[in-house]
Amino acid sequence: MRGIIFTEFTTFAEEAFGMVAVQDALDRCDLASGGGYTAVGNYPYAELEAILTALLAAHPDVDAEKALYDFGFWLAGRFKTLYASFFAPHDNAMSFLDSIDGHIHTEVRKLHPDAVPPQVLLARETDDRYHLTYQSHRPLAAVAIGLTAGSLAAFGGDWTITASETTEGGRAMTLIMTRDKAT
Ligand code: HEM
Incomplete structure (x- = not known):
């Protein structure tokens, strides 16, 4: 999936959950890409799901949908x-x-x-x-x-x-x- 979706999603998540929460989620995911996304790259969609899952695990009150x-x-x-x-x-x-x-x-x-x-x-x-x-x-x-x-x-x-x-x-x-x- 295009990197722009990843960079925009992490920016959105930083606004919604805070930079520390996003960094924690990235750290816990053990991503093949290392989590250093660029808008022009291409990354496995599974990484987006992994980040979302890690974020929500730390925020059980937030509904994924x-x-x-x-x-x-x-x-x-x-x-x-x-x-x-x-x-x-x-x-x-x-x-x-x-x-x-x-x-x-x-x-x-x-x-x-x-x-x-x-x-x-x-x-x-x-x-x-x-x-x-x-x-x-x-x-x-x-x-x-x-x-x-x-x-x-x-x-x-x-x-x-x-x-x-x-x-x-x-x-x-x-x-x-x-x-x-x-x-
Ligand atoms: C200027 C407007 C838009 C641009 C430049 C744009 C561009 C993109 C790009 C680059 C991707 C990533 C595709 C990939 O890497 O495989 C994407 C995915 C997506 N686009 Fe658009 N898009 C636009 C508007 C919209 C709108 C209005 C919708 C409304 C339904 C939409 C629905 C989606 C969805 C849901 C995805 C996520 C991937 C998926 O569901 O499979 N897009 N778009």
């Missing part, structure tokens, strides 16, 4: 800064979300043949109701829901996720988004 959702929401804001050119062509959230599969993740695959981004597809039901499906070989549906919610917020919050269903142990997910009618 909630932590992954929060990471996704936070990551959308980071992507907006780091990859502004992927946001700039879109004046609304549905247009942006519709560009993930055909443009954003396609560019990621082209630039980094070792990357395997998930399939994220948008479908219009009515002008005010769309659904989004996520399919991956990794169980990161909660990150996808958070990323979607963060993207909706980044475009002004006219849209809300009104339902979501995760299946295949987190490897597949469908969510519904509806637009709050302007009054």
